[in-house]
Amino acid sequence: MAKEEEYKNLFLAEALEHYEELNQFFVQLEKDHADKEAVNAIFRITHTLKANAAAMGFTAISETAHLLEDIFGEIRQDKLALSVKIFDDLFRANDKLGELIEAVKTGEKVRFRGMQAKLKVILRDAKGITPEESVLAGKTPTPQKENVEQAKSTPEKKVEKTEESPESSAKDSAQKTAPKTEEPPIKQVPIQSPKKKSQSKITFSDVVQVPVEKLDNLLNLVGELAIEKDKLITQSQFSELADEADYAALYRITSDLQYSVMGVRLVQVSVLFNKFHRIVRDISVQEGKKINLELKGTDVEIDRNILQIISDSLIHLVRNAVSHGIEPETERQQNGKPTIGTVTLLARNDKDNVVIEVSDDGRGIVAQKIRQKVIEKGLLTKQLATQTPDDEIINYIFEPGFSSADKVTAVSGRGVGMDVVKRATDSVGGKIQVSTQQGKGSTIGLYLPASMAVKSVLLFISENTEYAIPLGFTEAVINLKKANIHKVGKGLAATYLEQTISVVWLRDLFTPDCLENLYESKILHHSYDQIDENEELFVIVISMHHRMVGLVVDKLLHQKEIIEKPLAKPIDKVSFISGVTILGNGNVCLVMDIPAVVNHLFSAGKNTHAPRKLKRLV
């Protein structure tokens, strides 16, 4: 039983790869119909998939793959010409294959007979048989098909089959389906079949597939270990008994272990990038634009979970690039640009971060258009919007509900995309950077941590409690005196590098009233009113999406790499705190959720009439 499960998992992993590859080669072939290599590759892949699926007894997958194989057999022999319409069908057929493969896992019911009938019609047309001949003959135009279709074969067909190979059974259908016709021989795919007893050589793959949950669990344990290590080492500093060398070894080994486990979770971005061949193809067909997709830095590695979290965002960004960025062909010609637009997906390492950039060579983002929209939507007053510089106003595309598309299309312009991108990026502690040049194109860069588990943080104390702020959000640490801070309306402000920033006492933020009516009462003035003129204040300047806030804390500690643990129920929805860690001294340290803090400060100011729940609480 366990073996079967293992085979099934292996089959699934491989089948999904086949599905991806097919998408990629279809895209390649659609661009260049004469690409013989792609045709051969598709033929080979469908052949393998058919055989594997048949061996597993997944007839729906096997039959569909078989039909595709036959179609590409015809294409290989130039008996079937490629047309635009055929590609739509091929892509949809591959989608069905994907659904069927997925259904093996989920047990979901997938309708596929209709698609199969359609593929048969394509084949029939290729063979030049009139419809009536074909249907009257009572045979599908695929001569080998009966082999796969076991149970439902008519008696007449069974006779035919026994003549071919008397020992025929469902099990060996995989081999039997190998081309017996006049087709040129293709490389036989090695299938470990129980029948091939003579070949007793067993080969093992050097790669082991591990479920992500197991890795999550492993990482969690290593995290616990690292915390225990910190505790021991802290204690050792106060103990005469301990031999320092022992602790040094323990320290080294646990760190190595921690980094190795993190390393195991890293995957190449190509896992995600390669899916975009198909996505871009679909969007460009819908939009009626010719797009060339370039992938760069596909071997850059990133934590698998982070990649998963941002995958939807990347789709949004690519859609936006195609539908808003890239101009229609005529407009491009007028501007002396190549008629085919280019969308580039790039990954690169930047210090501790992995940067993923989506660029296009389209018209760029017009700041004035954004500004108008910002005013229209009431996100800023006219005066403020006019004062805001271009590169700052552009960031408003990430505000919820913002959409600057002149028209709504099937793929973009619903105005939800960009704030989804922002939220996903926030949730992994990443940042977004937009750069655009009018007429030349735009680049949107996601600065993501390479690994989710370890965070570099700044530790500090407020009201005798230790807190951590991820370094990704800290801009600077400054000292201020009361005289540097001024009351502005119901909030406080100070000047940092000639910029006006809001100032907030962390302890004011953590009062119960703050959540509900931040600007109603004078909560934010509370601590300010109490302090002494000469008291020196420690201020951590945090920045997020070009918004800077100075957080006043009681005492600064030091920087540290921590392993953040998510909060458990029922306190997993606490505002402003994203998780906890345990410090070497055994204390629990709260990790601040800076996006939530900044969003709360700025959104509460805008909607003073109705206390708004934090986004992450919804």
Next chain:
Amino acid sequence: MKKIIVVDDSLYMRTIIKDALTSANFDIIGEAGTGEDAIDLILDLNPDLITLDNILPDMLGLDIIKALKDEECTSKILMISAVGQQSVINTGLSLGADAYIVKPFTPEQLLSEVDKLLA
């Protein structure tokens, strides 16, 4: 109530057929405009009867009959064909279609064929 699926790529024709059948108290449980959708829908819902146009964008009605019979579908099949396609009708009947009517037809003609098949 007997369940029927209407297959035709023309919305106009589907509407006429649906209205006629609904007024005679049949339950139209689905309709399809392409062969692919038709086959998936019929195999899924297993209606008592289908009305089947022969020329669809992606395949012929004959292909649908073939696919359904391959799957041992027991729904009654009423082919709807244009005039002068006797060979198509003959092929359809030999494949397992149960009856046919020729366009243009009156609602009465349609209902009388359907009644006969579902009697």
